[in-house]
Amino acid sequence: MSNGKGLTSQSQDFSAWYNEVVQQAELASHSPVRGCMVIRPYGYRIWELMQAALDEMFKATGHQNAYFPLFLPKSALDREAEHVEGFAPETAMVTHAGGAVLEEPLVVRPTSEAIIWPIVRDWIHSYRDLPVLLNQWANVVRWEMRTRPFLRTTEFLWQEGHTAHVSEEEAEAETRRMLGVYRTFMEQWMAMPVITGMQTDTERFAGGLRTYGCEALMKDNKALQAGTSHNLGQNFARAFDVRYQTEEGEHTYVWSTSWGVSTRLVGGLIMTHGDDEGLIIPPRLAPYEVVIVPIWKDDDQRATVMEAGGSVRADLEDAGVRVHVDDREGMNPGSKYYDWERRGVPLRLEIGPRDVKADSVMVVRRFTPEGTDRKTPMPMAGVGSSLRTMLDGIQDELFAAATRRRDAATIRGVEDYGEFQRLIADQGGFFYTGWCGEGECEKKVKEDTKATIRVIPDEEFRSAEVPSLCLCGARSVCEVVRARAY
RNA sequence: CGGGGCGUGGCUCAGUCCGGUAGAGCGCUGCGUUCGGGACGCAGAGGUCCCCGGUUCAAAUCCGGGCGCCCCGACCA
Numbered sequence: 001m002s003n004g005k006g007l008t009s010q011s012q013d014f015s016a017w018y019n020e021v022v023q024q025a026e027l028a029s030h031s032p033v034r035g036c037m038v039i040r041p042y043g044y045r046i047w048e049l050m051q052a053a054l055d056e057m058f059k060a061t062g063h064q065n066a067y068f069p070l071f072l073p074k075s076a077l078d079r080e081a082e083h084v085e086g087f088a089p090e091t092a093m094v095t096h097a098g099g100a101v102l103e104e105p106l107v108v109r110p111t112s113e114a115i116i117w118p119i120v121r122d123w124i125h126s127y128r129d130l131p132v133l134l135n136q137w138a139n140v141v142r143w144e145m146r147t148r149p150f151l152r153t154t155e156f157l158w159q160e161g162h163t164a165h166v167s168e169e170e171a172e173a174e175t176r177r178m179l180g181v182y183r184t185f186m187e188q189w190m191a192m193p194v195i196t197g198m199q200t201d202t203e204r205f206a207g208g209l210r211t212y213g214c215e216a217l218m219k220d221n222k223a224l225q226a227g228t229s230h231n232l233g234q235n236f237a238r239a240f241d242v243r244y245q246t247e248e249g250e251h252t253y254v255w256s257t258s259w260g261v262s263t264r265l266v267g268g269l270i271m272t273h274g275d276d277e278g279l280i281i282p283p284r285l286a287p288y289e290v291v292i293v294p295i296w297k298d299d300d301q302r303a304t305v306m307e308a309g310g311s312v313r314a315d316l317e318d319a320g321v322r323v324h325v326d327d328r329e330g331m332n333p334g335s336k337y338y339d340w341e342r343r344g345v346p347l348r349l350e351i352g353p354r355d356v357k358a359d360s361v362m363v364v365r366r367f368t369p370e371g372t373d374r375k376t377p378m379p380m381a382g383v384g385s386s387l388r389t390m391l392d393g394i395q396d397e398l399f400a401a402a403t404r405r406r407d408a409a410t411i412r413g414v415e416d417y418g419e420f421q422r423l424i425a426d427q428g429g430f431f432y433t434g435w436c437g438e439g440e441c442e443k444k445v446k447e448d449t450k451a452t453i454r455v456i457p458d459e460e461f462r463s464a465e466v467p468s469l470c471l472c473g474a475r476s477v478c479e480v481v482r483a484r485a486y
Numbered sequence: 487c488g489g490g491g492c493g494u495g496g497c498u499c500a501g502u503c504c505g506g507u508a509g510a511g512c513g514c515u516g517c518g519u520u521c522g523g524g525a526c527g528c529a530g531a532g533g534u535c536c537c538c539g540g541u542u543c544a545a546a547u548c549c550g551g552g553c554g555c556c557c558c559g560a561c562c563a
Binding site for chain 2 (some may be wrong): 015016019023030032033034046057089090140142145146151156158212223225226227228261262263264293295296298299301302330331332333334335336337338339350352353354355362431485
């Protein structure tokens with residue numbers, strides 16, 4: 001990879017392919033500290049576009065942004081027994097500061113429940129103060145054993161929603177509503193199909209009541225948990241004494257929720273759409289939806305071509321398209337083609353003297369499903385709206401292709417354990433099976449096959465007929481989706 | 487925390503076994519020729535060889551100690 005030309009193929013070594021794409025597309029690089037990554041401008045722009053879309057959706061559902069501190073007193077984290085137990089192994093702690101040993105160590109937030117609720121409790125007095133609908137964009141730290149760029153890093157960026165409600169029903173509705181927001185975002189912006197549903201007890205958020213999640217299937221047929229939404233019940237309200245006065249004058253605990261998605265989504269995006277040529281970014285999240293590559297031989301041609309490129313750019317910008325003109329000198333067009341293909345830009349426009357003369361541009365697609373032409377000439381007039389339409393089409397095609405791929409790797413109704421073990425080892429993918437409801441059984445299957453229960457699917461994803469038997473042979477109580485996961 | 491690998495110019499690495507003037511390719515800078523799918527010529531810049539100690543006339547290389555990172559597994563968004 002020394003010259004940046006080759007890329008390990010996905011079939012040869014998916015993990016190597018992933019690392020090389022991250023590096024070559026200039027999404028991120030390693031930092032001096034183990035497990036931490038530098039998000040480079042091109043990668044950060046993708047995250048910014050994700051943030052912008054999500055933030056708008058949060059605001060539209062009535063949430064307000066706020067910011068709570070990075071540090072929390074260790075004693076605060078300790079307040080909720082299960083919560084502290086769940087996060088203790090992966091917390092980083094500050095014991096020294098200002099040249100002295102601190103009286104009380106500070107925990108670097110692994111999540112912010114323990115700092116938010118002791119503060120927000122003072123904002124809540126009456127049922128009239130509810131619901132409280134907060135969100136914060138922040139970094140968190142979880143000391144993980146094994147890290148991978150975007151998918152699992154020691155420090156990562158995310159948003160965490162935190163809400164408080166008057167009733168369990170309202171909290172549950174909020175939990176489900178935000179799961180729906182995530183699903184919409186993943187499908188419509190990321191073009192990444194997901195299965196939503198409830199997590200089993202082993203995957204439940206430490207200290208929460210119920211956890212729901214969005215599960216996506218990557219191109220190597222491994223599952224990725226792309227977002228989670230937790231109904232926390234009254235556990236945190238009790239731990240942090242968050243109460244309100246009801247209409248009837250009683251004092252009672254609030255019902256709270258939390259929900260989050262992280263920079264992990266960038267990893268999901270890479271592994272949902274990328275191919276052996278590199279990254280493929282859906283238009284809605286592409287830093288550049290269109291890159292213009294001007295072609296010239298001499299200064300006269302350069303001037304002509306750049307002028308045409310400039311007006312095409314203006315036309316595209318007017319049509320609301322993010323566009324970039326690659327006017328780098330001393331690099332020939334072919335090199336630029338490869339460069340932008342590796343970076344996943346949906347459309348490339350080639351504009352040379354011949355095109356200017358013909359009043360047209362050459363449009364080249366990054367993503368070409370069966371039956372589509374890679375290159376097509378297009379009249380320069382009206383190029384803005386033509387390409388806007390084309391980009392919208394590509395967005396849909398990517399989602400359709402990803403959904404087809406996911407469905408092709410989905411197997412339903414397996415009851416025989418031997419067959420399951422064979423299939424999961426040979427091809428991976430999503431397996432809809434029965435489950436007896438026992439944690440011990442879930443654990444054994446994981447030990448045998450590395451496959452976990454990703455989710456108890458919501459009704460719309462369930463099979464017409466739920467298998468009557470669990471893999472262990474016992475009667476199943478529900479259908480679950482199993483997979484090997486990141 | 488186990489197992490493996492690695493630390494040498496911005497990047498990928500050779501050189502280490504067998505001590506003797508620090509190298510290659512790519513990238514970078516300048517000039518010129520190129521430019522419709524990964525260009526070429528000429529000139530040039532760029533290094534505490536991870537750190538500390540030891541052996542030696544002499545250490546990237548040998549010895550001792552340390553640190554760090556990556557990859558593969560057990561835990562996790």
